[in-house]
Amino acid sequence: MGSYLRLEMARNFRNPVGTIMLVIFPVGLYLLFTRVLNLAQQGQAGDFAAHSMVSMALYGAMGGALGVIGGAIAMERGKGWLAQLAVTPLPAHGYVTAKLLAGTAGVLPSIVAVLAAGALLSGVRLPPGTWPLLVVLILVGVLPFAALGVALGYAIEGQAGGLVTMTVYFVLAVLGGLWLPVEAMPEGVRAVAEYSPAYAAGSLAWGALEGRPPTGASLALLAAWTLFFAALALWRYRRAL
Structure with a gap:
């Protein structure tokens, strides 16, 4: 699996246009919200800029994990790459794990860029140790979406794949409170939103802004979604061989 993981990593960072x-x-999007539209209420500009920074960093990372992985899988299926993988000793779980890890690492430039925009352009000020912690927490939060990207890539073929992926991406982002705070949602929707994978991922980083460590509930929920999507990806990959 190590060799295949290195191949996936190299392919991610050899696509400058995608990066x-x-x-x-x-x-x-972050600058549109914080600098152009100025959606923050009076006296809350700093809090809004920091919260929006985390939300947009996660939103971009989610999109990268879902879209880049799904697009790569579509190319692999079209070029007959699966047939070649089928005769290698690479196990199915090794393939899914490599895709998951490479897809997660591939969104690192996006996360760093949004955080840098927050610090340099929107005046976000945080304790020095919080910045690398945010990067790590957002990367951890991307894991279930990387697994979901693999599952969608093998579940849907053709042009419908992109449409379905974008629809799932947008719904999960909105439901997870990345565009609208969950607290502002109707009570019934909020009850569902608080168990969504995007909300679990966002909770890790939002809490770090306030100096709170990740809660066991958020970590358990994120782990459950990651395992569920990884199992789904493994099942779809085996069916596609």
Whole structure:
């Protein structure tokens, strides 16, 4: 699995166009909210900029994990890569694990860019140790979406794959409170939102802004979603061989 993981890592960072798009999109949205539209209420600009920074960093990372992995799988299926993998000693769980880890690492530039925009352009000020902690927590939060990207890549073929992936991406982001705080949602929707994977991921980093360590409930929920999506990805990959 180690060799295949290195191959996946190298492929992620040899696509400069994809990396640039992963950086521009979330940074652009973040600056639109905080610098152009100025959605913060009076007296809450600093809190809003920091909270939005984390939300957009996670939003961009989610999109990268889902879209990049799904797109790579579509190319692999079209070029007959699966047939070649089937005759190698690489086990199915090794393939899924490598995709998951490489996809998660591939969104690192996007996360760093949004955090840098928050610090340099929006005046976000945090304790020095909080910045690397945010990077780690957001990367951990991306794991279930990387697994979901693999599952969707093998579940849906053709042009429908991109449409379904984008729909799932947007719904999970909204439900997870990345666009609208969960507290502002109707009570019935909020009850569902608080168990969504995006909310579990966001909770880790939002808590870090306030100096709170990750809660056991958030970690358990995130682990459960990661295992569920990884099992789904493994099942779909085996069916596709």
